[in-house]
Amino acid sequence: MQQSTFPRSAPQTAVSAGPLDDAGIAALADRLAGSDPALFLDFDGTLTEIVQRPDLAELGEAMRGRLRRLARLVPVAIVSGRDLDDVRTRVGVEGLIYAGSHGFDIDAPSGRHRRGEDYRPALERAGSALEQALAGIPGALVERKRYAVAVHTRLVEEARKPEVADAVRSVAATEPQLRRTGGKELVELRPDLPWDKGRAVLHLIGTEGLGASFPVYVGDDLTDEDAFAALRDRGMGILVGDHGHPTAAAAMLPDIPAVGHLLDALSARLGG
Numbered sequence: 001m002q003q004s005t006f007p008r009s010a011p012q013t014a015v016s017a018g019p020l021d022d023a024g025i026a027a028l029a030d031r032l033a034g035s036d037p038a039l040f041l042d043f044d045g046t047l048t049e050i051v052q053r054p055d056l057a058e059l060g061e062a063m064r065g066r067l068r069r070l071a072r073l074v075p076v077a078i079v080s081g082r083d084l085d086d087v088r089t090r091v092g093v094e095g096l097i098y099a100g101s102h103g104f105d106i107d108a109p110s111g112r113h114r115r116g117e118d119y120r121p122a123l124e125r126a127g128s129a130l131e132q133a134l135a136g137i138p139g140a141l142v143e144r145k146r147y148a149v150a151v152h153t154r155l156v157e158e159a160r161k162p163e164v165a166d167a168v169r170s171v172a173a174t175e176p177q178l179r180r181t182g183g184k185e186l187v188e189l190r191p192d193l194p195w196d197k198g199r200a201v202l203h204l205i206g207t208e209g210l211g212a213s214f215p216v217y218v219g220d221d222l223t224d225e226d227a228f229a230a231l232r233d234r235g236m237g238i239l240v241g242d243h244g245h246p247t248a249a250a251a252m253l254p255d256i257p258a259v260g261h262l263l264d265a266l267s268a269r270l271g272g
């Protein structure tokens, strides 16, 4: 496997994330084989390449096969910013735990866990206002989810991106129940609740009987940082690529093929 020698564009936090090379993967596999593992995986940018539009993201068959194999061996959760139904359809593997809308909407063996239902009218209003405000900006996409509204800027001309940011700021100012967060070429409004992917992962560890497990979380974006931080003292966060900001992950992989390599190595070791 290639070594993770990609440059970091921002200084690291107190926890320095080193490249996860083959020796590191073998050590992690041994660690998991000697405990109750649990695997938490982000979707876009971790299992699928980032593409120009959200609707174009497709999970490759090889990655789907890896998820199927792993799910027979250990609890596997997909923790995505996407709407739960959207990510579940795109992954298309039974027997996984699915958490959508950054963990506001969870479908797990213990049941359906939703947060933010009271915030949906505000999200509806914000979605409509944003569609209206951005109608004249070519390439601006509004993605409406059950517990968030995302505005995508990947296809917006550079000079017009500040207009998109201004529009989101203005709409956010009229909806005090919502807060702004960011991602890759994306600004989002979500319920202003103390909830995020990190809390969702800890919640799942509690509800799914994973308290004694060694949880591993793999993700690529800023919203995954909450999960890396949540697992810092009890598991392992693995950052994929470089989101250009400090990270709380303990280790890094360079790209999605390297994630595939990691998952293959874990399957091989855990499958005995």
Ligand SMILES: O=P(O)(O)OC[C@H]1O[C@H](O[C@H]2O[C@H](CO)[C@@H](O)[C@H](O)[C@H]2O)[C@H](O)[C@@H](O)[C@@H]1O
Pocket: 042, 043, 044, 045, 046, 049, 050, 051, 052, 053, 054, 055, 057, 079, 080, 081, 082, 083, 143, 150, 152, 154, 183, 184, 185, 186, 221, 223
């Ligand atoms: O938590 P994730 O599963 O990684 O979801 C994060 C966001 O992913 C999607 O947007 C991102 O991927 C798109 C397709 O590659 C890309 O065009 C966009 O620029 C990225 O931000 C998804 O559309 C969002 O809803 C998720 O929040």
